Amino acid sequence: MSGPIVIWGAGAIGGTLGAAFIRAGHEVIFVDNAANHVAAINANGLRIDGPIFQDTVKAKAFLPQELEGTFERVFLCVKAHHTEAASRELVKHLAPNGYVVSAQNGLNERVIASIAGESRVIGCFVNFGADYLEPGVVHYSGHGAVVVGELDGRRTDRINDIFALLHAFEPKAVLTDNIWxxxxxxxxxxxxxxxxxxxxxxxxxxxxxxxxxxxxxxxxxxxxxxxxxxxxxxxxxxxxxxxxxxxxxxxxxxxxxxxxxxxxxxxxxxxxxxxxxxxxxxxxxxxxxxxxxxxxxxxxxxxxxxxxxxxxxxxxxxxxxxxxxxxxxxxxxxxxxxx
Missing domain, CATH: 1.10.1040.10 (N-(1-d-carboxylethyl)-l-norvaline Dehydrogenase; domain 2)
Incomplete structure (x- = not known):
């Protein structure tokens, strides 16, 4: 896969993952509904505080209605109750061969699949500690489980790519055939x-x-x-x-x-x-x-x-x-x- 990684939802989980991807050398685009958070990221970067690492990373950030173009890799990191609305917005920007990684809590893969199609959804489970503190600032407080897998348990090229990406963020990340x-x-x-x-x-x-x-x-x-x-x-x-x-x-x-x-x-x-x-x-x-x-x-x-x-x-x-x-x-x- 090529092109920037889109982080849809730049709060606790999305901000932490996006910052780590940027630190690893990947281009990241943040999308978030909070206008003050988007403005702060564009003006000063996204600051990560906490005991794991402290850094300010630079990236473009957009409100959903401002985003243009199509992308192959999208990490959906919004609160579970915003999944349906966010999925309907992001699917407009999903390339034909693209996919959505659901880095959320709950069974949101079912919701995303009903909108984007099951073949375009990758299951993801995260349990690291993080909090949104204020516009432009996220606190990464502790390591935790990071697991990824295809919904049907298959081992594919794309799941290997996503696992490598997440393994660089969390060395104990797991690639599973039982994401459910x-x-x-x-x-x-x-x-x-x-x-x-x-x-x-x-x-x-x-x-x-x-x-x-x-x-x-x-x-x-x-x-x-x-x-x-x-x-x-x-x-x-x-x-x-x-x-x-x-x-x-x-x-x-x-x-x-x-x-x-x-x-x-x-x-x-x-x-x-x-x-x-x-x-x-x-x-x-x-x-x-x-x-x-x-x-x-x-x-x-x-x-x-x-x-x-x-x-x-x-x-x-x-x-x-x-x-x-x-x-x-x-x-x-x-x-x-x-x-």
């Missing part, structure tokens, strides 16, 4: 993150609290049961083992997994999830409807009830609407439902 397993593994972990985001406590503190582990384990098992019903084998990453929340897993398996997740999160300078930042700092809608609501919908279609997942979705909506505070009391309420 990683995406569902992240959904199980994502449900836990949404649970921690119901509070003001850090990810590690919530997961370490023995009083809340039972309800969080039940929440994770709901997602695991839906994955199992879909005959998906979730894959482990970054100290998280989704098999610990499989239908046949024991309580001891869950304890072990919680301990490993706590250890991993204690090492990161990113103490809270992006979900919590959306609720507490940025005061905006989260990815809940695009990330874990599909678990409820898919569960319904395969006969797997998901009452705790549905309640978390409802609670997140209430927090977004200012009708519920961030508090450990929310997990107490969830535990009563689980009981």
């Amino acid at each position: 397993g990683y995406l569902w593994g992240k959904l199980i972990y994502g449900a836990l993150l949404f649970g921690t985001a119901l509070t003001n406590d850090s990810i590690a503190d919530v997961l370490a609290n023995p009083g809340y582990r039972p309800v969080l384990a039940k929440l994770a098992r709901e997602v695991g049961k839906v994955a199992s019903a879909r005959k998906v084998v979730p894959q482990p990453f970054d100290g998280f083992d989704p098999t610990a929340f499989a239908p046949t897993a024991s309580a001891a398996d869950a304890v072990r997994s919680f301990d490993e997740m706590v250890a991993h999160n204690r090492k990161s300078t990113k103490s809270h999830s992006g979900i919590w930042r959306d609720l507490a700092i940025r005061k905006r809608k989260t990815e809940v409807d695009a990330q874990i609501l599909p678990v409820v919908e898919i569960g319904g279609s395969v006969g797997v009830p998901t009452p705790l997942t549905a309640k978390v979705v409802s609670m997140i909506h209430e927090i977004e609407d200012g009708k519920r505070p961030l508090s450990l009391a929310n997990l107490d309420e969830l535990a009563r439902i689980a009981a």
Whole structure:
């Protein structure tokens, strides 16, 4: 593949990846909906702060309506609930032999494929720590899993090229023939993150609290049961083992997994999830409807009830609407439902 790499969504994930690609010698074009972020990048470059590396990289940035031309490589890095709108915009700029890499949370490959065509979508899973701080500034806080794979598991020239690109960014990157397993593994972990985001406590503190582990384990098992019903084998990453929340897993398996997740999160300078930042700092809608609501919908279609997942979705909506505070009391309420 040739030509510039388009990063559609220059926030936490897109900004970090784009900056790394530029540092590796690739031409990158940023596309973002935030006019002040685009203006800051064009005026001063994109600054990356954090313990991994600090740098300011230069690149052209555009609002979606300003972009012209067609491109072979597009990394879609927008919030999950913006996937459909972004896909309809970017497909206008996708070359006939081009493809979209979905570096997002959730099962967004399904949405992109419905617009661009399944053959033009590459599955991607990322779990590194990053946050958008202000226009022109992104914080890259910690290494994490980076996995890429064709949706049908094939090994192709393009997937080898994309893997090489991502491996230069993250030396522990993985090329997989089971990308859906990683995406569902992240959904199980994502449900836990949404649970921690119901509070003001850090990810590690919530997961370490023995009083809340039972309800969080039940929440994770709901997602695991839906994955199992879909005959998906979730894959482990970054100290998280989704098999610990499989239908046949024991309580001891869950304890072990919680301990490993706590250890991993204690090492990161990113103490809270992006979900919590959306609720507490940025005061905006989260990815809940695009990330874990599909678990409820898919569960319904395969006969797997998901009452705790549905309640978390409802609670997140209430927090977004200012009708519920961030508090450990929310997990107490969830535990009563689980009981």
